[in-house]
């Protein structure tokens with residue numbers, strides 16, 4: 001059956017994880033941790049189930065979680081959303097992205113997207129009937145060109161999507177770069193949807209929420225994900241915060257997507273957010289060590305690696321290995337080398353700029369990363 005979503009038929013993550021399973025490959029493709037989050041957090045979910053939190057929660061999210069998210073934004077970022085109407089719990093950041101875009105973009109509106117970009121943005125912009133205008137981050141320095149960005153804005157621009165720390169490149173946008181985006185958003189009276197799911201996973205560089213820049217709170221929806229905070233990606237608890245009017249626009253849509261988010265997991269995430277910074281710091285430190293391990297291993301296998309400033313991911317250029325088409329290389333890799341990875345070109349409308357780049361996930365156990373690198377080195 002051919003539908004209008006045919007161009008988005010299967011996500012690259014599903015394709016690559018299926019190939020990894022089929023060939024018993026080390027899965028450095030899909031970004032999910034292979035170690036679950038803190039046992040106290042897991043226990044909080046079990047307690048919530050036995051404590052009777054098993055029926056529909058309020059559509060905007062349980063009060064305890066909305067309050068914990070508001071406290072988190074205040075503690076870490078000096079943002080002070082009102083938990084009553086400036087915070088919305090969603091079924092993963094994925095739903096926050098969908099509800100924000102569908103809520104704010106009307107058919108024909110333009111949406112500025114920085115590429116490479118996380119796959120769901122394009123799919124939801126298409127669902128909304130929006131028109132995507134892309135601006136590239138060019139390998140290897142991944143700088144955002146202010147003139148190219150300005151050229152992507154027009155009088156039809158309604159929304160600009162920002163993702164920092166950035167999937168797939170691991171880039172953390174500097175306050176200066178964010179100010180360039182903010183300035184254009186203010187001048188064009190555009191809203192910002194800021195995907196900050198990796199906000200705590202940065203390695204020695206500070207994360208700046210764009211909503212903290214002057215005049216930006218009132219035009220920004222900021223998105224987070226408990227999956228990334230606490231290594232529980234299967235729980236699908238996310239959120240967004242921003243001014244009441246924008247949150248309401250997303251909430252109207254969210255009512256008809258999922259209506260609400262699993263009750264016990266909301267209770268557990270509220271508990272987790274109140275555990276203080278320790279679990280977040282521990283995860284960041286351990287990921288940083290695994291990042292370094294993977295970078296060393298990929299270099300030993302002959303790839304040219306750009307170390308990441310954050311996220312679960314590192315991007316490497318396979319051109320030194322003679323690779324000209326990383327998409328095909330990644331499709332072959334699980335069978336040929338016993339490793340799965342993701343080609344960066346799938347995150348771009350124009351694949352030519354990123355044709356030889358490959359994304360590897362390092363949110364895996366040391367021995368898994370070591371085995372993946374050993375297999376790659378044996379193959380290359």
Ligand code: PMP
Nearest residue numbers: 092093094118167197225227238
């Ligand atoms: N945004 C980005 C940049 C991501 O990488 C991901 C998933 N890894 C998501 C959103 C989706 O998050 P969730 O699993 O909470 O839906």
Ligand code: GLN
Nearest residue numbers: 013014029030031032167
């Ligand atoms: N966000 C994860 C990644 O980038 C995958 C999430 C998914 O499978 N949709 O790998």
